[in-house]
Amino acid sequence: xxxxxxxxxxxxxxxxxxxxxxxxxxxxxxxxxxxxxxxxxxxxxxxxxxxxxxxxxxxxxxxxxxxxxxxxxxxxxxxxxxxxxxxxxxxxxxxxxxxxxxxxxxxxxxxxxxxxxx
Numbered sequence: 632x633x634x635x636x637x638x639x640x641x642x643x644x645x646x647x648x649x650x651x652x653x654x655x656x657x658x659x660x661x662x663x664x665x666x667x668x669x670x671x672x673x674x675x676x677x678x679x680x681x682x683x684x685x686x687x688x689x690x691x692x693x694x695x696x697x698x699x700x701x702x703x704x705x706x707x708x709x710x711x712x713x714x715x716x717x718x719x720x721x722x723x724x725x726x727x728x729x730x731x732x733x734x735x736x737x738x739x740x741x742x743x744x745x746x747x748x749x
Contacts, residue, residue: 655725661687661718663700667709679712687716 662685669680684703687696693716700714 655723659719664715666713668712
């Protein structure tokens with residue numbers, strides 16, 4: 632005689648508070664990277680050489696960073712292959728502070744210190 636195990640139904644995933652925690656992202660640094668084509672490999676792939684420029688302002692617009700990268704590349708003899716903005720951030724476990732209603736249509740968040748009103 633064979634015993635047949637009952638079929639088990641998969642329970643839907645339950646969201647525990649620990650699993651619902653979001654990562655806190657803190658910007659650490661930002662730099663501009665210019666890639667120049669320094670030649671071609673035997674199989675036809677470009678050989679790239681990187682030049683990095685540190686201390687790029689986080690408030691700088693992408694168009695401005697591109698314009699500066701292109702202006703710097705014009706000073707170099709090698710042809711420009713790519714302009715890249717490299718952002719480095721640290722991650723930590725935690726949850727941001729919940730938004731609190733402070734009045735007629737305005738919200739406040741203590742995590743970022745920002746307030747938006749009507």
